[in-house]
Amino acid sequence: MLSVLICEDDPKQRERLEKIVADYIMIEALDMELTLSADNPIEVLTYLEEHPKTTGLYFLDVDLKHEMSGIALASEIRERDDSGKIVFVTTHGELSYLTFIYKVEAMDYIVKDQPEEIERRVRECIQVAQKRHLNEGGPQQKRFKVKVGEKTRSIDHRDIMFFESSPVPHKIVLHMDNSQLEFYGSIKELEEVGESFYRCHKSFVVNRDNIKSIDRAKREIEMVNEEVCLVSIRALKAFR
Amino acid sequence: MMFVGAGLQFLIMLASGHIVSESRTLSAKNKAVAILFALFSGFLFQWIGVYVSVFMLLGSFAILYTSERDALRVLGGISYGALGMLLLDPVITLLATPFFPFGSQTLMFVYLVFLALCSLMFSLGMRRLKQHIRRKRNLDDRLKRMIVYLGAMLVVVYYLCIYLSAYIGETIELIQLNLFFFAVYLLIAFAAFFVYSQSLRKSYEVKQKEAEYSTMQRYTDELERQYTEIRKFRHDHQNILSSLDAFIQEEDFDGLKRYYREKLKRTSEHLESNNFKLENLSRIKVKEVKSLVAAKLIRAQELGIDATFEAKEEIGVIAADSVVLVRALGILLDNAIEELQQIRRGSMTVGMIQDRKAVHIIVQNDCRDDLPRVHKLKEAGFSTKGSNRGLGLANLTELIGQLPNAVSETVVEPGVFKQILVINHI
Known part of the structure; x- marks a missing residue:
């Protein structure tokens, strides 16, 4: 089963993400669970320490108002959950496309400057993550x-x-x-x-x-x- | 015996030239022509003596050129191959004469065997040296041409000496004198060449510095413009805040909505404009690299190309020879810009990513859908603009080959071309 984890420091935006994710999982009856919604990166890492078998879909804010940025958090997550799917939620100004894709092999990114787009994009990400997760479940390729x-x-x-x-x-x-x-x-x-x-x-x-x-x-x-x-x-x- | 000797000399000359120029195996037809020409040289020797060498040189050039079609390389190969033979010829003669009577058949036989062996060994050594230099240092075309002409000139001078001594009448003393002259010429030639290549490098460095200076100037101008832009924005920001305040005080929420949609959205669009796409450049602390990337990307923007630079960490050191690195990056960026100019759409993104082990430099651009496959692009001499134009990926591979701690990756995905250079810290 795929776990969804959110890390976003702004309470309003976090709530919004939670709602979109939870609703979508319920409506589509997906084999997924929103297991954690944190406001700081340490919480996410602690969770992964306690649940080392997690395969997650992570929605991470880039600027977390914390000494560890979302990108650094993603690198840490990679070391603990190497098949996890990472999605960055970011403003246009912080958009660092190559770093997302190349350094942490993020699955996708969502630009929050267009609020009306967020819901659609989050749903898309969940779909893609679910599909990939199911494919990986098959026989392991060499x-x-x-x-x-x-x-x-x-x-x-x-x-x-x-x-x-x-x-x-x-x-x-x-x-x-x-x-x-x-x-x-x-x-x-x-x-x-x-x-x-x-x-x-x-x-x-x-x-x-x-x-x-x-x-x-x-x-x-x-x-x-x-x-x-x-x-x-x-x-x-x-x-x- | 003399007949065989002349023929064999021609074959040695051809083989040496073939080895040094790194030519491909000759076709059967060319081999036949070479044998015929060797017989012809043997006959001709009996008529005109040492002057047959003129025909031998021309003959080997013609044969190798028909198979290679690269005059400069063939000329260089033959010159340096012949040079070996010419140097070894008096050495072997002088070493052999104490044991065999001068002018005897046995001497001739021993001489020929040794000449053949030593010349071929010399040529193999020459080829090794050539490959070694090519790997270690990047020779530009001017320098390559200079080396080839130098070799050719030396061969001409050497032969003139030989003709002179043949004219006067060959004696042991004359051969010794010739060898001495050969050695001196060789030394002088190489000293001259060394000085020349040194000054060439100097002038290249000066040019490089000038270019660097002028791009730094442009970069500073660009920064100043951005600074003004930011100041303007800060001023606007204040105004926006006070108008927001006014709307809230008056509890005019319709007004606030309208204001948000009409004014604020536009300001945020402004933030996405070109002006801020290169701000990450300030994170590159390697001056040559910064100025090159700035120059190319500013030029791209001036050409109307959507160009972005991205670096999230400070790039303090890049462990590579800066001349090679700047040239390699220059080729990469020029290729991207040219492609975008041709397809008249799309964007390019340049990124530098740092991890604990390496700096990753990524150049990514949109490309035509029918771009040839990677292995075609990497073939020597291939260019998307027809042969011999532009610097292809093959050159780039050769350049990067000089950096032992750098590896590259080339990826073509539908509509996107990506080239990554990973430079490991030392």
């Missing part, structure tokens, strides 16, 4: 985890085309459908990522599940995203 700065990125194996060692020592380029990500590592240890991963060349580890075709004459593998990776003569034998 994921590849990698550190970028302080952040841990987690990538579904199905999205990986291949790994390529970069001409720069110790860097690896991870090729996905329409994106590329560099990280530190060695190509050798990537053979062990999963059984569908195969070292097909001195500098490539390919995900067999995403191969479209193999050109034996040119010794190239074409992936489902039309990208091409190389294959050595020796490794070619493994593909039949």
